[in-house]
Amino acid sequence: MTLRVTSEVKNVLKNKPLMVKLSPNVTNIRVFAKACEEGGADAISAINTLLGMAINIHTKKPYISNVTAVFQVLPSSL
Numbered sequence: 001m002t003l004r005v006t007s008e009v010k011n012v013l014k015n016k017p018l019m020v021k022l023s024p025n026v027t028n029i030r031v032f033a034k035a036c037e038e039g040g041a042d043a044i045s046a047i048n049t050l051l052g053m054a055i056n057i058h059t060k061k062p063y064i065s066n067v068t069a070v071f072q073v074l075p076s077s078l
Contacts, residue, residue: 002032006039017042024048 010018020036022029022044029046036044054063 002035003039006036006041010040019043019045021045 006018006020018041020041020043022032022036024046026032033044033046055061056063
């Protein structure tokens with residue numbers, strides 16, 4: 001199914017690049033990555049949520065009250 005969906009989406013996109021986000025919640029991610037490659041994907045994204053903490057250097061306490069937060073993944077994953 002991954003190969004078929006990737007191939008159909010790639011056909012719709014024509015000359016635009018296709019990056020497929022893979023779920024880490026599988027037994028063997030290589031099977032899905034290979035299916036995406038065979039379906040014509042230009043890239044895969046295999047990164048998930050990154051947790052982090054921002055510390056105020058003056059108060060030495062977290063900026064966010066729940067201590068950890070989700071930071072944007074884009075700069076970390078490219």
